[in-house]
Amino acid sequence: MTARLTLVQGDLTRQHADALVNAxxxxxxxxxxxxxAVHRHGGxxxxAACRALRASRYGRGLPTGQAVATTAGRLAADHVIHTVGPVWSATEDRSALLASCHRESLRVAAGLGARTVAFPAISTGVYRWPLDDAARIAVGTVRDALAAAPDDFDEVRFVLFDETAYGAFERALADRG
Incomplete structure (x- = not known):
C-alpha cells in the first residue's frame, strides 16, 4: 500500500497523527x-524531554537538517519529531539541508513505527525560505522517500497555516516533474 500525501490548511498542533514534525x-x-506553538500546546x-536531550546527546543543540523525537505531551499525537531547518540564503544553496529535514524526520518516524506523520512548512517563517521553493523541496523529498519505502506510512500530511502556504504546496503537489 502506498502512503497518501495530503495537504491541510490549519494548525499543526491540532492535528491527530502518530508523529507531528516540529520546525x-x-x-x-x-x-x-x-x-x-508545539511547546505551548504540548505542555x-x-x-522536559528536550532538556534531557540537551543534557545527553545534544549538548550543543540539534544540528541543522537532523531530527530527533520526544513525547508529544498534550498534543493529539504519540511523538513530536523535532527538526532544525536551514535559514534561507541568497548566496549559498542550502536546499540539501532542507531536504534532509524531511528525510530525517521520516526516518525517525519510521523507526518509531509511526504510520501518520504531519509536517509544517519548514524554514518558511522566520528562516525566510521562499514558499514555492520550500514546497518544491519538501514535496519532492517526501515523494522520493515514500517511493523508496511505500509500506512505511499510511499518510504523510503537510499542514499549512494559511492560504498562501497551502497554494504553494498545492502547486508543488500538482507538479509531477
Whole structure:
C-alpha cells in the first residue's frame, strides 16, 4: 500500500497523527512560530524531554537538517519529531539541508513505527525560505522517500497555516516533474 500525501490548511498542533514534525530551533528549548506553538500546546513534558536531550546527546543543540523525537505531551499525537531547518540564503544553496529535514524526520518516524506523520512548512517563517521553493523541496523529498519505502506510512500530511502556504504546496503537489 502506498502512503497518501495530503495537504491541510490549519494548525499543526491540532492535528491527530502518530508523529507531528516540529520546525524547531537548534536549542530544542522552544521559540517562536511552529516551535513555540508545539511547546505551548504540548505542555511541559515536551520541554522536559528536550532538556534531557540537551543534557545527553545534544549538548550543543540539534544540528541543522537532523531530527530527533520526544513525547508529544498534550498534543493529539504519540511523538513530536523535532527538526532544525536551514535559514534561507541568497548566496549559498542550502536546499540539501532542507531536504534532509524531511528525510530525517521520516526516518525517525519510521523507526518509531509511526504510520501518520504531519509536517509544517519548514524554514518558511522566520528562516525566510521562499514558499514555492520550500514546497518544491519538501514535496519532492517526501515523494522520493515514500517511493523508496511505500509500506512505511499510511499518510504523510503537510499542514499549512494559511492560504498562501497551502497554494504553494498545492502547486508543488500538482507538479509531477
Amino acid at each position: 524547531a530551533n537548534s536549542s530544542l528549548l522552544g521559540g517562536g512560530g511552529v516551535d513555540g 511541559p513534558d515536551i520541554l
